[in-house]
Amino acid sequence: MKTLTTGEIAKLCDVNLRTVIRWIDRGALKGFKLPGRGNNRVMVEDFIAFLNENGMPIPPELAGDNNRRVLVIDDEPAITRVIRRILRAEGYEVSVANDGFQGGTKLLQEQPALVTLDLSMPGMDGFEVLEFIRKTPEVVHTRVVVISALGDQELQRAKEAGADLVLGKPFNNDQLIGVVKQLIG
Amino acid sequence: MKTLTTGEIAKLCDVNLRTVIRWIDRGALKGFKLPGRGNNRVMVEDFIAFLNENGMPIPPELAGDNNRRVLVIDDEPAITRVIRRILRAEGYEVSVANDGFQGGTKLLQEQPALVTLDLSMPGMDGFEVLEFIRKTPEVVHTRVVVISALGDQELQRAKEAGADLVLGKPFNNDQLIGVVKQLIG
DNA sequence: TCTGATGCTGTCATAAATGTCCTAATTGCA
DNA sequence: TGCAATTAGGACATTTATGACAGCATCAGA
Numbered sequence: 001m002k003t004l005t006t007g008e009i010a011k012l013c014d015v016n017l018r019t020v021i022r023w024i025d026r027g028a029l030k031g032f033k034l035p036g037r038g039n040n041r042v043m044v045e046d047f048i049a050f051l052n053e054n055g056m057p058i059p060p061e062l063a064g065d066n067n068r069r070v071l072v073i074d075d076e077p078a079i080t081r082v083i084r085r086i087l088r089a090e091g092y093e094v095s096v097a098n099d100g101f102q103g104g105t106k107l108l109q110e111q112p113a114l115v116t117l118d119l120s121m122p123g124m125d126g127f128e129v130l131e132f133i134r135k136t137p138e139v140v141h142t143r144v145v146v147i148s149a150l151g152d153q154e155l156q157r158a159k160e161a162g163a164d165l166v167l168g169k170p171f172n173n174d175q176l177i178g179v180v181k182q183l184i185g
Numbered sequence: 186m187k188t189l190t191t192g193e194i195a196k197l198c199d200v201n202l203r204t205v206i207r208w209i210d211r212g213a214l215k216g217f218k219l220p221g222r223g224n225n226r227v228m229v230e231d232f233i234a235f236l237n238e239n240g241m242p243i244p245p246e247l248a249g250d251n252n253r254r255v256l257v258i259d260d261e262p263a264i265t266r267v268i269r270r271i272l273r274a275e276g277y278e279v280s281v282a283n284d285g286f287q288g289g290t291k292l293l294q295e296q297p298a299l300v301t302l303d304l305s306m307p308g309m310d311g312f313e314v315l316e317f318i319r320k321t322p323e324v325v326h327t328r329v330v331v332i333s334a335l336g337d338q339e340l341q342r343a344k345e346a347g348a349d350l351v352l353g354k355p356f357n358n359d360q361l362i363g364v365v366k367q368l369i370g
Numbered sequence: 371t372c373t374g375a376t377g378c379t380g381t382c383a384t385a386a387a388t389g390t391c392c393t394a395a396t397t398g399c400a
Numbered sequence: 401t402g403c404a405a406t407t408a409g410g411a412c413a414t415t416t417a418t419g420a421c422a423g424c425a426t427c428a429g430a
């Protein structure tokens with residue numbers, strides 16, 4: 001059960017901590033108090049409900065836990081078309097990056113729950129992408145499926161670099177659906 | 186998630202606070218209300234989009250062009266080294282992107298005041314980068330210097346796509362310093 | 371040209387919400 | 401355990417929403 005402190009909420013809402021405490025005291029935001037001095041805690045779901053009730057924007061790092069967005073980073077249209085079709089049919093929201101630049105911008109802007117990553121794209125190093133994701137707070141929780149025709153050795157290296165799962169080419173529909181479901185349900 | 190109050194917007198636009206509230210009520214400016222009495226907050230990106238829609242000038246403190254950061258997007262280390270050395274000597278803070286992915290992530294994360302862009306990088310379309318910058322509120326005011334060995338025709342096309350200035354290869358130090366100073370002082 | 375209608379903005383007063391300090395207590399972390 | 405960081409709460413300062421009213425353009429029609 002993930003909870004938030006008043007300070008965290010203050011930062012997320014870009015509002016003063018004092019104000020958050022007042023929201024809770026007033027009952028506008030549901031929370032509970034710790035036994036000590038009565039420090040406040042708010043459950044994430046209550047916070048999100050609160051944001052929705054008031055038409056306030058939901059910070060991407062919270063929405064990220066339950067979003068269905070998948071970003072496909074691959075330069076071969078034939079591959080991206082197939083992946084998109086398969087994942088859309090499963091109810092995922094799929095966007096495609098055809099090159100490294102799109103990959104970088106869409107990763108940060110859309111903050112997908114999962115990325116499928118082609119390791120060998122021209123002008124771009126897949127391992128660099130893995131390293132970036134694992135060391136960048138905004139996207140550190142992104143699940144990564146590496147898709148590659150490279151040998152087992154490289155795929156193993158990808159796992160060590162932070163890939164959650166690897167998928168050798170060629171793969172079939174069920175394999176793809178399997179790994180995605182395994183990672184983001 | 187950075188937000189602005191009505192008062193801050195009023196100062197930025199040199200307009201009365203009452204007027205800002207009316208813009209929001211009327212729907213001209215997208216915002217949301219805090220739960221208390223309904224105090225308004227506007228996300229910075231929405232505000233910038235609003236300014237653009239109405240052809241209003243973007244305050245420098247929001248445009249981020251009061252910083253001295255320059256992003257060099259080029260895959261040739263020989264070139265990036267030279268540019269970095271020259272611009273550092275002029276007091277600019279220089280970061281380098283060796284490929285499209287780095288270019289995309291650093292552009293969004295660092296929000297540089299100026300980008301030097303190599304049009305012809307493997308696995309990445311420079312025109313796509315220009316287009317992205319010009320249609321993305323967070324970076325729309327980034328100055329772009331296109332550096333390319335391509336012919337005049339392509340350089341002209343780059344200008345039309347949104348490049349502020351173009352620089353043919355080869356160029357000398359003074360030319361580079363000249364265009365950068367011209368654009369961000 | 372004049373007139374009135376219309377719509378946007380500025381001004382003012384007031385009540386309510388939010389921000390700023392402050393200190394002491396709690397909590398997180400090694 | 402001990403120390404650093406965070407937090408609650410009061411008191412006070414600042415900002416904000418709102419209604420009412422005035423000024424000022426623009427525009428259509430006489």
